[in-house]
Amino acid sequence: MSEENDIIIAKSAGFCPGVKRAIECVLELEEQGNKPIYTIGPLIHNKQVTDNLESKGIKAIESLTEAKDKKGVLVIRAHGITPAFQKEIMNFGMKVVDATCPLVKKVHNVIEKYAKQGYDTIIVGDSKHAEVIGLMGYTQGKGQVVGNIEEAKNLQNFEKVNIVSQTTQKEATFLKIAGIIKQKAKVCNISNTICHPTKQRQTETTKYAKDADLVVVVGGHHSANTARLAKLCSDLCKNVIHVETSEEINKDIIINSKKIFITAGASTPIWLVEEIANYIKDLREKSK
Ligand code: SF4
Structure with missing residues (x-):
């Protein structure tokens, strides 16, 4: 302060460490002479920064069809993506740099670990947010997103459930929602994945x-x-x-x-x- x-x-x-790392990564690629640099979605939601990046030839794209020049580099942003999309990118024939935040990767790992043991996954967060879309990809088809207390109350009962959070959630809300879901499950694992x-x-x-x-x-x-x-x-x-x-x-x-x-x-x-x-x-x- x-x-x-x-x-x-x-x-x-x-900038949080994850965003800082992703920005530094694309600037380093640009300095090394890589051209063009495509980021899968905007690196961050800040117009002043994205305008500046665009002036350096770093362009945000929404789909691979927009990556016209295959001599360039594709950068996965800090929010991360689904494993299926990652596979598609790897097979696209371009150099790929993964700038997924390590703290988001930790959430991928927690979801995957429990999903492989047959757990349902509940992600507390915003279903439209890129990070959450990426997290859903690790749930082995047994994931749901809960955005508020009402939605938590309306959930079905579970045999085994793993509850995680979008990394930027309000902690008090996450804990309240997790408490409600816990009552509906025989076995419940609560992973407070809000980042430090x-x-x-x-x-x-x-x-x-x-x-x-x-x-x-x-x-x-x-x-x-x-x-x-x-x-x-x-x-x-x-x-x-x-x-x-x-x-x-x-x-x-x-x-x-x-x-x-x-x-x-x-x-x-x-x-x-x-x-x-x-x-x-x-x-x-x-x-x-
Ligand atoms: S997990 Fe935290 S540090 Fe990483 S990008 Fe998200 S907000 Fe930033």
């Missing part, structure tokens, strides 16, 4: 957001983890704004708030957080 005139910037703000960087971010946010007059959450409007962080803050502080750039900030709310806590999602670059923090500091200085 860094603090100046009642403006607190979260220490955990900025996410837990740290949530702990820090909970500590500072509750005492703030205003929380500024910096991150892409399409970033699920930023939206989830903003929701966590809204449960703790009545004034929360989710912004992608400083242009979206209403000056009055900054001037009228004494204690401001600035945090950011895992896909937000630290330079953007600093830019917004400086903008807020400037506004406050000028209003004195």
Whole structure:
């Protein structure tokens, strides 16, 4: 945490280690002269960063048919993919670099281990999120995604169930949902697979957001983890704004708030957080 005139910037703000690693990986490939570089889906949901990557010839594609130049490299992003898609990519005839976050790979392994023993898998998370789509691929066809408490209550009973979490879930929600599912199973294994960087971010946010007059959450409007962080803050502080750039900030709310806590999602670059923090500091200085 860094603090100046009642403006607190979260220490955990900025890229998580998995995203940082994936970005460094493509930049290194670019420096080595690899061209073109295709990433399977955007590396992160942050327009400022993806625009910058695109200017360097690093292009996000949604399907292999878009990879026209086979002399290039295909990069699997931090979220990971299903084993079936991985096989398809490996047989596509292009150089492949796997930038799946090791902490996501751990979840793949946990799911696979129990699925092979005949367990059903429940993934607590967002069914449309790329990471969750990838995780489902390891369930051997016996996986379901649960997004909320209602859905957990409506589940059938299980002989054996393994419950895992999307790595960026809110821990309290995961534990509540896991508790409900446990009652429905003869044998239940709960694997709390929320990653350590996410837990740290949530702990820090909970500590500072509750005492703030205003929380500024910096991150892409399409970033699920930023939206989830903003929701966590809204449960703790009545004034929360989710912004992608400083242009979206209403000056009055900054001037009228004494204690401001600035945090950011895992896909937000630290330079953007600093830019917004400086903008807020400037506004406050000028209003004195
Ligand atoms: S949020 Fe966690 S698991 Fe996901 S990419 Fe970042 S460090 Fe890895």
